[in-house]
Amino acid sequence: MQRKEFLKTCAFACLSLTAVGALLPSCQASHTIIGSLEKGTLSFPQSDFIDAKKNVLKKYLVVQHENLQYPIVVYHQGENAYEAYLMRCPHQGAELQVFGERLQCPAHGSEFDVHGTVMNPPADQNLRRFNLEIIEEKIIIHLQ
16 A cells, blocks of 8 residues: 555544544434432433434433432333433442443443343342332432
8 A cells, every 4th residue: 555545544534433423422412311400309301202303212311410420321111111220330330331222331341231130240230220200291210
């Protein structure tokens, strides 16, 4: 490969990676919301589960708030059925990443299913589950 051809290839690869990198956060952002935190609860509108572009319900949402150390993932399990889990690996406390119907620890590879059940070690405990309720079309997660 000649120098000129090599430089063209490298430049194209860099531009491609930059474009892909710019697109990935927007994909994740569509499943990430900021909840309202008050009196030991975290809440958000149930309508946040609706994907307006595709007119379907999202399978999960990641709910964040600046006063929470870890986000909470809420999985839609069926009509008015939701489950909420702390996105903290019980093995050594790393923040989990969501990959559709599984959560994965970037530190050591532990995996959890949509019910917070550990599927792959080294974690040996299930995720912390929160009680939640739906009141006036708001999902309310009880943090205690």
